Amino acid sequence: MKQHYDEFWPRLTSERFDEWKQLLPTLIDQALHPEGNGNLPRWIAAYEKISKFAGNQTFDLNKSAITVAQNSLLSSSEKLEIETALKEFHPWRKGPFSIHDIYIDTEWHSDWKWDRISPHLSSLKGKTVLDIGCGSGYHLWRMAAEEAELLVGVDPGLLFMYQFMVLKHFIGEQVPAYFIPLTLEQLPVSRKGGAFDTVFSMGVLYHRRSPIDHIYELKNQMLPGGELVLETLVIPEGYGQLLLPEDRYAQMRNVWFLPSVKELERWLKRCGLINVRCVDEDQTTIEEQRSTEWMTWNSLDSFLDPEDHSKTIEGYPAPLRATFIANKPK
Secondary structure, three states: OHHHHHHHHHHOOOHHHHHHHHHHHHHHHHHOOOOOOOOHHHHHHHHHHHHOOOOOOOEEOOOOOEEEOOOOOOOHHHHHHHHHHHHHHOOOOEEOEEEOOEEEOOOEEHHHHHHHHHHHOOOOOOOEEEEEOOOOOHHHHHHHOOOOOEEEEEOOOHHHHHHHHHHHHHHOOOOOEEEEOOOHHHOOOOOOOOOEEEEEEEOOHHHOOOHHHHHHHHHHOEEEEEEEEEEEEEEOHHHOOEEOOOOOEOOEOOOOOEEEHHHHHHHHHHOOOEEEEEEEEEEOOOOOEOOEOOEOOOOHHHHEEOOEEEEEOOOOEOOEEEEEEEEOOO
């Protein structure tokens, strides 16, 4: 992983990244050497097996499945070796991907979300972009196809980091996408008033016990005039203003506040953001999120009322996701 960051730091040429260059190296080093993660040796070994195959392969970031090394000339035994190593990174949640013609059918059709959101975005060409809660980095690669100048994904999950690094190995450093294994709260804030033109937070807000703080932390990373893209669970307008689950929501314990669209618009405005608008509202289906060969655990179908998919198994409204776009004042 050292090479990944050796190539990352020189990308931070603007003085607005001074705090990042001063503080992040130590934090990243600590995150990469956690105590008690028994999976880490297995992930490292699997990554080493994959990385012995040549990197800097041809790729296509505009396909629904991020594709690298298509029409590979590897033997069937070599492909089997790569596939076996890739399955050490189970569960694959965000995707899909195709690596050496091995199709990774992830739990989520993240391409569907991107197709819903991307028409509403300002151009990412030449922009600095931050993706909070990036998971495996699927959306980073789709953003890279838009010719962003710098793409930084942030997620504390080391499994997600290794999934990202597999793609990074085959794609190479010609695409300026990087993974930071930290939380948003750990990121330094530039004294110059933010560092990123566009900040994404997709599927994170409802996991935060203090959603207002999360919005402010996102805003602090944005340049004046920058764009925020916030995607989260909401509740139908007819249900009320806000849902705080009594215990679990769709079997998830770490779900806190689910506002209505109008309520979340108020939150964003109260935090000082402008041009706030909801650009997409979509009911999550069992076709978009489901169990697969690459994510064999229970998925959405098991978390809904078996007789009424408009409700979760706890009786709450089924997952409804909305995307908001807003700007930081100049």
